[in-house]
Amino acid sequence: MTLTRRQILLLLPAAAAAWDFVLAGTPEDAPNYKMTDHWWGMLLDIAKCIGCGSCVRACSMENEVPDGYFRTWVERYHVDDWHIENPTVDSPDGGKEGFPANGKTGGKNFFVPKLCNHCTDSPCTQVCPVGATFHTADGVVLIDYNYCLGCRYCIQACPYGCRFFHPTRHTAEKCTLCYHRISKGLTTACCEACPTGARQLADLKNPNDPIHAFLKTHTVQVLKPHLATGAKMFYNGLDGSVR
Amino acid sequence: MEGFMYPNEVELQWSVLIVLYPFLTGLVAGAFILASLERVFRVEAVKPTYRLALLTALAFLIVAPLPLQLHLGHPERSLEMYLTPHRASAMAMFGFVYLWYLMAVLLLEIWLDYRRDIVLLAQSSTGLKRVMYRALTLGSANISAGALRVDDRAGWIITLIGIPSAFMLHGYVGFIFGSVKANPWWSTPLMPVVFLFSAMVSGIALVLLMYMVTSAIRRRAIDMNCLDTIAKYLFYTFVIDFSLEMLDLIHRIYEADESFRSLDFMVHSRLFLSQIVLQIFVGTLTPLTLLALTQLVQFAEQVRKRIYAAAAILTMIGIFAMRWNVVIGGQLFSKSFLGYTTYKMGFVTKEGMLPAIVLLILPFAILYLLIKILPPWQEETAAMIEADGID
């Protein structure tokens, strides 16, 4: 059976869509991904986070994160009245199984999800002695597990506590912004699993990305702005008590 | 764990081995600077300790990379620091500073100063020793007055270069900590300077002790002029070091930034023994007082020797405590300033107390070997040559 040009033109998009699904499970690299077309960040909406821990569980399953260590985690804050310099904070097992009631009444209470901020001027890549941790052209900070010496200088240099030492691989380890997913057009595991849309991956180079409108209309902050790390995880409604 | 810490912060990353590293390189820098006092600044009084100080520096410099190798997750990849050094990283650049200092400064200076003895020993010894000494001569047997003058001149130039190199060697270690803006316990421009002066203090104290110990073993009289001069330099350097540390402390207390309350609590609880008791009282105020006394009051020789020895031992304890308080202290508090953790040091583990003790003893074993091969004292060298029997 020969196909007419018209038939091919109609079939191609369907075939492309189907191909995307086929690629979904196959461990290949992303042939059509151009790094310089993207600049990755994330929007974290404090007003929407319910502390369910789905993101922490999803990340640990997607990335084989060892028990007791966290590429992402959720913190619960309790602020008494005007004492924003003295919040009570907890994060039981990183919030992986949610948060048991803590008996707090009154005050201001909320959840803060945290992960690597993929800083533009990251102090961690600055201190790596061998170039084992680096920035990609699309703004993701990654670790080369086959090159890292395990000196742990980067772990010391990160102001956000998002890095850890992998207990069996003996290299530094942290959130990769699910690079293996976003380079294939998928979203990160944590954003996929979040039931309320508190976490949303953002491509800052894409003019149609909803984050641009969001940043214009909401009060947004990054963590520890005084350290000028160029963090790209933007928090909506971040309270002054958040460390 | 107490209070709140980011979940990944509870475990300490840098262990007692990383405390050991600045301690060892500090001793190297300090011993070398004492040696250079004689060579460049013509402080004749300390000449009896010149060669001993150089050999001490070499013994400790050889051991210094070992705690790092034990600490690395992949020590087999450590060559990468020389192959693809990341120029923005202080740690990477330090690898080259270390290499430069070892090769171009210390080894070269030792060789130039010992060359005459090496040639004589090469001629007098037999068997394996002869092979070793002949190799060390690098093929030349010229120990004429002219050649020795050339050696002296070259050695002087190298020592001159060596002083800023020694400053770099330990200043860089201070910078490795001082440039980490994420950690307010470490991040201060004073850190390289404090490290350097505390290194000089510990190095001078070590050479003082080594001189007294080796003199006792050799049953030789101590040159009191030499010992008094070393003690004087120890005192002055310590005053500067103490002033710098007090400046840092007063500045912190006065400015009281967001980290202050957390750090203050940490010092008074988890670091009370190591900082307030060991570093400040036992390791700084006591030796400073003892040394000040010797500068103000005339004591008999025996008394002075005992005071110097006590002061030097306490100083070394104090400087070790200072390294501990910087490295371990910097990891005991959370970067959220809301919590604290504890350091669980193993004993017979890769980064535990036992390897640390072994690594502290190892330089002395190496020094013993070095002294046997390259005796710092003329009498021993002459005796070796005589024993070999010159043809």
Next chain:
Amino acid sequence: MSRFKDSAHLIPVAALFVLGAVAFVALRAAVIPKSFGRYGPYRGDALQEITSRPLVYAGHEACEGCHPDVLEMKAKGVHAHVNCESCHGPLAKHADDPASVIPVKPDVATLCVRCHSENIAKPSGFPQVDAKEHAQGQLCNTCHQPHSPGFDTGGKK
């Protein structure tokens, strides 16, 4: 001439240094990974190693292709933006081979309360209940259709 003779012993030292430098350069050429520096000051092959990790979560678009009926039901209710794998767990293996890899249904007793048990830190507008009081010993899906749980959107079972 004698002055040169007296400095001659320094030549082997200089030669050793030069030799060392040459050996160092040669070593670098031989040992540095070839892909180093391709994209920046790091090993270029690392990017491919990282992107070739297997997917564990399929992503909701993969599910919607085969389960349009669930999608339709979900779209009408308050769980419209809750992605499938948020409750059902990672399903890339199932998406790759739907016939042989059968997903395990989530455990209702633990799943729903993780989001909906009341907690003072949750946003006040978010539906949360005291699970024991509300459920009276029954499982959540006795009354609520998980894909469209609100009663006013046809969610009552």
